[in-house]
Every structure is written in structure tokens, then in C-alpha cells.
Amino acid sequence: xxxxxxxxxxxxxxxxxxxxxxxxxxxxxxxxxxxxxxxxxxxxxxxxxxxxxxxxxxxxxxxxxxxxxxxxxxxxxxxxxxxxxxxxxxxxxxxxxxxxxxxx
Amino acid sequence: xxxxxxxxxxxxxxxxxxxxxxxxxxxxxxxxxxxxxxxxxxxxxxxxxxxxxxxxxxxxxxxxxxxxxxxxxxxxxxxxxxxxxxxxxxxxxxxxxxxxxxxxxxxxxxxxxxxxxxxxxxxxxxxxxxxxxxxxxxxxxxxxxxxxxxxxxxxxxxxxxxxxxxxxxxxxxxxxxxxxxxxxxxxxxxxxxxxxxxxxxxxxxxxxxxxxxxxxxxxxxxxxxxxxxxxxxxxxxxxxxxxxxxxxxxxxxxxxxxxxxxxxxxxxxxxxxxxxxxxxx
Numbered sequence: 336x337x338x339x340x341x342x343x344x345x346x347x348x349x350x351x352x353x354x355x356x357x358x359x360x361x362x363x364x365x366x367x368x369x370x371x372x373x374x375x376x377x378x379x380x381x382x383x384x385x386x387x388x389x390x391x392x393x394x395x396x397x398x399x400x401x402x403x404x405x406x407x408x409x410x411x412x413x414x415x416x417x418x419x420x421x422x423x424x425x426x427x428x429x430x431x432x433x434x435x436x437x438x439x
Numbered sequence: 440x441x442x443x444x445x446x447x448x449x450x451x452x453x454x455x456x457x458x459x460x461x462x463x464x465x466x467x468x469x470x471x472x473x474x475x476x477x478x479x480x481x482x483x484x485x486x487x488x489x490x491x492x493x494x495x496x497x498x499x500x501x502x503x504x505x506x507x508x509x510x511x512x513x514x515x516x517x518x519x520x521x522x523x524x525x526x527x528x529x530x531x532x533x534x535x536x537x538x539x540x541x542x543x544x545x546x547x548x549x550x551x552x553x554x555x556x557x558x559x560x561x562x563x564x565x566x567x568x569x570x571x572x573x574x575x576x577x578x579x580x581x582x583x584x585x586x587x588x589x590x591x592x593x594x595x596x597x598x599x600x601x602x603x604x605x606x607x608x609x610x611x612x613x614x615x616x617x618x619x620x621x622x623x624x625x626x627x628x629x630x631x632x633x634x635x636x637x638x639x640x641x642x643x644x645x646x647x648x649x650x651x652x653x654x655x656x657x658x659x660x661x662x663x664x665x666x667x668x669x670x671x672x673x674x675x676x677x678x679x680x681x682x683x684x685x686x687x688x689x690x691x692x693x694x695x696x697x698x699x700x701x702x703x704x705x706x707x708x709x710x711x712x713x714x715x716x717x718x719x720x
Contacts, residue, residue, distance in 0.1 A: 386623060386702040388616050391609040394692055400617070402626045415696070428564060428573075439613060 336370050338362040348377055349419040356425030356433070361407055369403050376401055377422070380411050389415075392438025396420075400439070402427075412437065444493070445515070446472040459496070464489050509591035512651045513544045521593045524552065524570065529595055532556055536577075538594035543569075545591060545651045555588070583647065587637050590649035606642050608678055608685065614638055615670050615711075620704050622663055632657050632666075639669050642677030667711040674715050683719045686712040 338359040346352060362370065379385045380399045390396035399411045408430035410423040423433055449456065449469055456465060467481045468489055477485060505522055507513075521539045528537055541553035551571040556562075562574040579585050583604045618635050621628035633653050640648050648656070660666060674683060690712050693705045 383700045386620055386704040387696065387700055388620055388704070389689070389692055389696065391613055394688075397696070400620065401624070402621070405627070426564075434613075434617075438609070439617065 336367065341370065341374065344374055345377055345422060348374075348381055349422070352419050353421045354424075355421050356423040356429055358422070358424045361424045361426070365403060365407065373401070373403070373409065373424075376409075377411065380413075381419070388439050390438035396437065398437065398439050400434075410434065410437070410439070444468075444472065445510075459492060460489065464492075504595050504597075506592075506594045506597050508589055508593075509649060509651070512591045512649070514547070517544050518593065521552075524554070525593060525595055528554060528556075528572070536580075536594070536596040538589065538592050538596075540588045540592040540650055542650070542654055544593070546654065583637060583641060584634070586647050587649055587653065590647065591651050602647070604641065606638055606677075608674070608682055611638050611642060611670070611674070611677075612686075612689070615666070616704070616708060618666060619663055619707050622666075623704050623707075629657060632660065635666065636660070636669075639673035639677075643673040644676070663707060667707060667714075670711060671714050671718065675718055680719050683715055686716055690716075 341362050342354060362373070365373065376385065385399050387397045387399055390398065395415045397413050397415050401409045403409070406426050408425065408427050410430065410433060412420045414420065423430070425433070446469060449465065449472065453465065460468065464484060467477065467484050470477060470481065471485060505525070507518065510518070521544060525537060525539055536557040538555045539552065540555065541551065542549040543552040552569050554570055554572045556572060556574050557577045557580060558574050559577055564571070564573045566572070580598060581601055583606065586601055589598070589600070614631065614635050618628055618631040621631050636653055636656050637648055640646050690709050693709050696702070697705050
């Protein structure tokens with residue numbers, strides 16, 4: 336699957352979501368099984384089936400995190416009582432900077 | 440530079456070394472390697488005659504400015520190998536501060552050879568065979584992570600070891616929460632566990648664990664209860680009651696979230712933070 340198609344599917348699940356990090360490049364580098372796993376995980380986040388973490392900087396911000404292999408990481412952020420905000424996908428180094436920035 | 444030599448090496452090669460050093464010089468070198476105090480005369484001999492000779496000997500092998508920390512933890516034949524790698528990388532990354540650390544130096548089995556390059560500019564990490572080259576910003580040198588990393592390391596630079604750090608409560612909590620989350624999600628949590636053990640030991644005792652100590656400790660800890668209990672003890676020893684009272688707002692927030700999400704990690708956080716408040720009261 337190419338990232339364009341994945342973006343469409345994810346937008347259908349989460350509505351108005353932003354994509355950040357090197358989403359396109361990293362998504363294309365995932366194995367097909369990992370791409371499916373990512374989309375399934377997004378659905379499960381929406382259905383409250385995935386454990387969440389809360390930001391220490393902004394108490395209205397919650398997040399879901401997932402690892403793919405040893406290098407790729409994803410963060411899905413959501414307003415506590417509102418909408419999903421951003422799906423971030425990138426290498427672990429940039430994930431760590433992002434996590435610090437978000438207060439997770 | 441003399442940290443590339445051991446007393447054992449000198450004893451084994453004494454007859455060859457006598458062609459370069461006088462017996463007085465060899466005795467002073469041995470004394471130095473045993474970390475015994477040198478008197479004023481011996482110090483003069485050491486710096487004026489012995490060290491320059493060592494420097495000249497090493498120059499044949501293109502070894503210069505090598506800083507070895509925690510030699511006692513290292514496997515002997517890995518030192519020479521690490522110096523060789525360092526010298527190769529130095530050619531590719533000229534004028535950069537480079538450090539080799541991690542299990543390659545002290546453990547028979549290892550996955551990667553961790554090489555750290557400290558640079559002003561952001562660069563992509565890369566892997567070449569077993570070698571994992573990580574580019575880190577130069578300000579990392581002032582971090583608790585660096586102090587731990589450098590305790591057992593071989594590098595091409597000298598630094599002033601920072602020993603005092605301000606570890607914010609929120610950072611410790613974030614670290615703990617991510618660790619528990621990774622364990623419950625059955626993901627690889629070794630990095631989170633390493634940071635957690637480093638932080639909790641430092642805030643509770645002021646001790647900076649080195650990479651070998653962290654490696655050994657990580658292998659023993661695999662249950663969330665042990666981790667949560669470690670956090671409870673560390674927070675009580677590391678922060679005052681007023682500071683710990685801020686945990687109440689997190690407990691309230693997690694209780695609220697539990698109404699919507701059946702997140703088992705939230706229950707673990709609540710139980711742990713309640714225990715901290717109970718003991719600190």
C-alpha cells in the first residue's frame with residue numbers, strides 16, 4: 336500500500352487528522368503486515384481499545400504510542416474530550432524529540 | 440594515554456620494554472598503573488621521560504588522544520578493537536567528538552557496537568555491519584545520560600564530568616508511564632527501562648549507574664510490580680511531600696479517563712501514585 340491510500344483510509348477513520356514526522360517515507364518503508372497493523376491500531380485507538388498516556392504539559396492532551404521494529408515509532412494525539420489531532424510517524428530519534436515536546 | 444596499558448601487559452613484556460625504558464622508569468610506570476601516588480621525583484620522570492616515550496610508541500599505531508574510562512569493566516581484547524574502530528571513524532568524521540560505549544566493551548555477547556558522534560548539526564544515524572553510529576547534539580554532553588554512558592567508554596576527547604543534575608518529577612513520571620505502557624503492550628522496553636533505572640537511582644541515591652551496571656540490572660527486572668515499587672521508593676527519597684502532592688492531580692485525571700477508556704496502565708499509575716502519597720504523608 337502507498338502512503339496516499341493509507342492517508343485516505345486513516346482520514347476516513349479519524350476524520351480531520353494531520354500527518355506529521357516523515358509519515359509518507361516511513362509508511363512506504365513499513366512491511367505490508369506492519370502497514371495493516373498501523374491501520375488496525377488506529378481503528379482500535381478510536382474504539383478505546385488501546386492504552387493511552389496523558390501529557391504532563393497539557394492535561395487536555397492524551398496520546399497513543401506504538402513501536403514498529405527497532406526504529407519506527409508512531410504517536411497519535413487526541414484532545415481529552417475532543418478530536419484526534421495528529422498522527423506522527425518517524426524514526427525513534429525524532430519520536431523521542433516529539434514525545435518530549437508533547438510532554439509524554 | 441597510559442590507560443591503554445595494563446600492569447599485566449608491562450609485566451609480561453618487561454624484557455622487551457627494557458630496551459626502551461630504564462628499570463627505574465619501568466618501576467615508576469608500574470607504580471602509576473597501580474594507581475599508587477608518585478613522589479615529586481617520580482612525577483618528573485614520568486612526565487619528562489616515560490609519557491613522551493609512550494606517546495612516541497603509540498604514534499606508530501596511529502593512536503592519539505584516546506580517553507578510556509572504566510577500563511576495569513572492559514574485556515581486554517575489545518579495547519584494542521574499539522580503538523581501531525575509533526581511529527577508522529575519526530577519518531570519516533574529521534574533527535568530531537566520538538565515543539564508543541555499550542555492551543561491546545564489557546559483555547562477551549553483544550548486538551551492536553554503539554558509536555556516538557557529538558555534532559552541532561542534525562544527521563541521520565546509520566548502521567554498518569555491527570556498528571551503530573548515533574549522532575547526538577553536543578549539549579547531550581551535559582546530561583545524566585552522557586555521564587552514565589561515558590563511565591565505561593573509549594573516546595577521542597576529554598570532558599569535564601558533570602555529577603549534579605536536576606531531574607524533574609514530571610520527567611521521571613513520563614519515563615515510568617511509557618515504560619509500563621510498553622511492557623503492557625508487549626513491546627521492547629529496554630530503552631525505557633534503562634532511562635528509568637538511571638533516573639530513579641540518581642534521584643534516590645545520587646549515584647550515576649554506568650552502562651554495565653544498567654545492563655546487569657535490566658536483565659533482572661521484568662515485572663511491573665518491581666518497577667512500580669522502585670518508583671515509589673525513588674520518589675519518596677528524591678522529592679519532598681509538597682512536590683509529591685502534585686501526583687494527586689494526575690490520579691484525578693486518570694480516574695476520569697478510566698470512565699471512558701479501559702486502560703490497564705492507568706490503574707497501575709493510580710495504584711503507584713496513591714502509594715507514594717500514602718507513604719509520604
